[in-house]
Amino acid sequence: MWDWEVKRKQRWFRLGIRELFHYKDLILRFSKRDLLAGYQQTLIGPLWIIIQPLLTTLTYVLIFSRVARIGTDGVPPLLFYLPGIILWNYFSECLNSTMNTFQHNAHIFNKVFFPRLTVPVSQVLTSSFRMMIQLLIFFIIYGIYMFNYDLSVNSATLLLPVSLLLCAGFALGAGLIISIATAKYKDLDAVVQFALRLFMFAAPVVYSSTIIPEEWKWLFWLNPLTPAIETVRYAFFGSPALSWSALLISMTSVMFLLVIGLVVFKRNEVRVMDTI
Amino acid sequence: MSDILIQAENISKRYRFGVLNANSMKEDLLLWWRRKRARQAAVDPKADSHFWALKDIGFEIRQGDVVGLIGKNGAGKSTLLKIISRITLPTSGVIRGKGRIASLLEVGTGFHPELTGRENILLNGSILGMTKKEIESRFDEIIDFSGVEAFLDTPVKRYSSGMYVRLAFSIAIHLDPDILILDEVLSVGDFDFQQKCLAKIEDISKKQGQTILFVSHNMQSVKSLCNTALYLEKGKLIAQGNVSSVVSKYLLRENVYVHGQKFTDKHGAPGNDVVRISEVEIRANNHAVSGPVDTQAELAFRVSFWKLGGGSSLIQVRITVINFLGEGVFSSISEEKYLPGGIAESICQVPGGFLAGGSYIVNFAILANYHQVLFEYNQGLSFEMKSSTEPLAGAGRWPVPVYPNFPFTLH
Numbered sequence: 001m002w003d004w005e006v007k008r009k010q011r012w013f014r015l016g017i018r019e020l021f022h023y024k025d026l027i028l029r030f031s032k033r034d035l036l037a038g039y040q041q042t043l044i045g046p047l048w049i050i051i052q053p054l055l056t057t058l059t060y061v062l063i064f065s066r067v068a069r070i071g072t073d074g075v076p077p078l079l080f081y082l083p084g085i086i087l088w089n090y091f092s093e094c095l096n097s098t099m100n101t102f103q104h105n106a107h108i109f110n111k112v113f114f115p116r117l118t119v120p121v122s123q124v125l126t127s128s129f130r131m132m133i134q135l136l137i138f139f140i141i142y143g144i145y146m147f148n149y150d151l152s153v154n155s156a157t158l159l160l161p162v163s164l165l166l167c168a169g170f171a172l173g174a175g176l177i178i179s180i181a182t183a184k185y186k187d188l189d190a191v192v193q194f195a196l197r198l199f200m201f202a203a204p205v206v207y208s209s210t211i212i213p214e215e216w217k218w219l220f221w222l223n224p225l226t227p228a229i230e231t232v233r234y235a236f237f238g239s240p241a242l243s244w245s246a247l248l249i250s251m252t253s254v255m256f257l258l259v260i261g262l263v264v265f266k267r268n269e270v271r272v273m274d275t276i
Numbered sequence: 277m278s279d280i281l282i283q284a285e286n287i288s289k290r291y292r293f294g295v296l297n298a299n300s301m302k303e304d305l306l307l308w309w310r311r312k313r314a315r316q317a318a319v320d321p322k323a324d325s326h327f328w329a330l331k332d333i334g335f336e337i338r339q340g341d342v343v344g345l346i347g348k349n350g351a352g353k354s355t356l357l358k359i360i361s362r363i364t365l366p367t368s369g370v371i372r373g374k375g376r377i378a379s380l381l382e383v384g385t386g387f388h389p390e391l392t393g394r395e396n397i398l399l400n401g402s403i404l405g406m407t408k409k410e411i412e413s414r415f416d417e418i419i420d421f422s423g424v425e426a427f428l429d430t431p432v433k434r435y436s437s438g439m440y441v442r443l444a445f446s447i448a449i450h451l452d453p454d455i456l457i458l459d460e461v462l463s464v465g466d467f468d469f470q471q472k473c474l475a476k477i478e479d480i481s482k483k484q485g486q487t488i489l490f491v492s493h494n495m496q497s498v499k500s501l502c503n504t505a506l507y508l509e510k511g512k513l514i515a516q517g518n519v520s521s522v523v524s525k526y527l528l529r530e531n532v533y534v535h536g537q538k539f540t541d542k543h544g545a546p547g548n549d550v551v552r553i554s555e556v557e558i559r560a561n562n563h564a565v566s567g568p569v570d571t572q573a574e575l576a577f578r579v580s581f582w583k584l585g586g587g588s589s590l591i592q593v594r595i596t597v598i599n600f601l602g603e604g605v606f607s608s609i610s611e612e613k614y615l616p617g618g619i620a621e622s623i624c625q626v627p628g629g630f631l632a633g634g635s636y637i638v639n640f641a642i643l644a645n646y647h648q649v650l651f652e653y654n655q656g657l658s659f660e661m662k663s664s665t666e667p668l669a670g671a672g673r674w675p676v677p678v679y680p681n682f683p684f685t686l687h
Contacts, residue, residue: 001282002372006362028401035397037390040431111385113362113377146578270365274291 017032017263019115026114030122035129049130049167052135053089058083079145082138084205084234090131090169091225096121098175099192102183104276116269117262120175124168131164142236156235156242162251166228169254176261183272201203204229210240222238224250279374281455282360283489284338287369289330289355289511327363329355330366330511337455340485344492344502344519346526351489351508357381357459362488369403375454378404382459384444385663389433393424393443400447414450421476422446442469456480459491477501495523495541495600508637515603527635533563533658534584542582549641551651554619558638558657561628568662571626571679577657588614591650592643600635603675612646632679633663 020027039045057078064070065077072080098120102109105119145151183187184274200206203225220226227246234242283532316413330352337343351352358364360371386403397418403410418424422443424435432440448456457641458477470525474497479502480486492498498505498519507515514529515522536557539545546550560573569575577595593610610622640659642650663679 001374003374004362005370005372006359006364006366007370008368025408028403033388033391033395036395037388040390053307094454108386108403110358110363111381112379114403114405270362273364 002269009093012257014266015259016115016117017262017268020117020121023115023118026187027122027125031125031129031258032117034122034126034201037218039258053085054137056089060085060206070207071211073210073233073237073239075239076145076149079151080233080237081143081206082141083236084203084229085215086131086134086138087163087167087225087229087232088200088205089134089201090127090164091171092200093127093130094124094168094171094176095175095196097127098172099178099182100189101175101179103186103189104148104274108271109273109276111223117265120172120179120265128164151236152238155236156231156233159231159242159247159258161237162247163231166224166250166254169226169258173254173257173259173261176265180264180268180272183268184275208233208240219237221246222249222253224254278336278339281341281375282335282371282373283333284333284371285369286359287330287333287356287359287371290325290326290367291329294644328511330508331360332682333369333508333511333513335506335513337487337489340487341504342481342486342488342490342502344490344498344505344522345508346492346495346498346516346523347508348530350510351509352511354381354459355509357489357491358455363458370608374457376405377457378448378451378453378456379457380404380445380459381457383441383448383583384665387432387444390431393435394430395429396443399448400444401451404448404451410452414452418443418446418450421449421472424579428585431472433586438469445469445473448462449473455487455489457489461495463551474501482673484523484536495527499523501523507546508570532662533635534655535657535659536654541588545560545582546653547581547651550583550644552584552587553579553651553653554582555580555658556638556640556653556656558659564608568629568660569630571633571661571663574628575626575631576627577624577638578621579653579656580619582619583617585614589644590646591615591620592646593624594641594643595624596639596641597631598637598639599677600637603677605631607637614667622665625673627681629681630678631678633661 029088035046039048042048044051060081061077064081065072101116102125103120110117128180142151178188178192191270202220203223209220209226221243227243227250230240231242231247233239291522325332333356333638344544345356348355353631357379358381359366360373361377361381363379363381370448384400386400388399391399392562396482397415398408398411404409419428422439422445424443425437427439432443434444440488476499477488478491479669486491490498502516502519505514505515505519507522509529512652515525536553536555537553539553542552542554545554547553555578557578558569559576559578560569562574579593579595590612591614592612594607596607599605608624608626610624636659637655640653640656642652
């Protein structure tokens, strides 16, 4: 007979997906806001979406390829780094924006009720939009390189959505859990930032997985970002390897993390408002 | 009997004082360590104390009710609204409800300064729970009511604060929820717009049967808008039910009368660079006042103030007496005098048998050169008049503010 109920004890297992669906307009609106407002009063506006990964790539080409001479499996360095950087950026942007959900929106959360999950989900959507544009640029550059180099695309390209979902799911699942923790402990933010910087080197962003010693490979491939990035590289460069088992394990673990993240978030989304 | 939309049972909310609100992990660990050691050592009882922002609140809101939520600052009004709005959880108790709630705890929540008025209408509407279709169908009404049409495509950071408030309020008032929650939103904006908003709220409540929960310190608007009221004091529900009896109870019980104030610190006293208030006092029959004043007693309103800065100017003092509903009763202005710097005193005498029974507030104003307001000291005094001879009307309040002894014969 009642539509809703507010009390201390909450059902412990709730994902809040149906609620989220009701608020799909709000999710889109938040994403649009972030995209529109982010580029107001800037010189070149949305061009930053393209320029940022290109500049990073050029820097990596210079440092890791030219100076440090880390191999790129015979792929032109510019082309080699780009997908890794795009996927890594996508992951870290999703994580960075979702983990501060409560800190950055406390003023709104304190005044209006709506499913809090709309905010991190819209952040992932915004990042996805930027990532898509960057991928488009990668395709164009890839196309240009095809004239001069012996490159061919294989059927693993069909796994591209899986790679992207791995990055987004990993970031969202972790981000949801961390957002609850940073709502209470603000300084955790700095810890996570530092860990994130180190974590980049634990994923094959600036190097190929082939340089990992055999005895550590199992651990290296447990990181969901490894199969995500290496699958894309395999699809476009035909090297180094496609590991179905690593993909399946990662999909399972990311799914698991995501469910835990949703439950933790849903359980605490109202409760943390007293501590923020 | 109409449908119950909200039912609250034994709602309590406990907050923690002090260090337990610590935000960094280091402080929390320290606290944990201190607690651990406290098993041997004596523990500071204050370090772990709580207070109840709300205690065992229970009420029902029916379809079509316009409920006024009243109480002093810190009585728990905002906490209660936050729990009903599902922003924070109660420590115990349960609230059940039907339908969609739209709460306007603040005007313009979620407005983005960089976005245009148009974008912000769409964004704010979605945050408040409207679907895209609903917003679009009411878009013209919202713009009409706000009167910012010419600035629709300007970023709201360029808006004046008045325009900002008008736009934000327009969105909220056109929400069409099942229950609308308003927290003191009318205390912003200019007077004209406030009147327009009150009229609009009255309109949607009376014509459309909108259910509203409304917080205000203005008893006049509570009385004119609401049919029932909840009165909170220190987290407890003191009275609920018929609006005029609850409001009367509030006014009587809070006993918020100030019969005199004295400021000894010349620099911290209310005022500005030109004038500072030193003392205000009400006297009845030349005695200090401590309770209700008989309507036949002669009243004296006394104010003394420091006139700072050099030069003498033509000074006057004006008093304005208003009732507790905020309506003006009368004003009176003193003779004018050139005053040098230093302390000055002004006394206004009101003959007995002028004011009717009821509660009143006195505002003081210091004027220079007939029209220039140097300083206004509002609500400096308040008091209650009681008639010992006349029968009382209503709940101890007269329907008229003055009841003077004019020459009035009967043959």
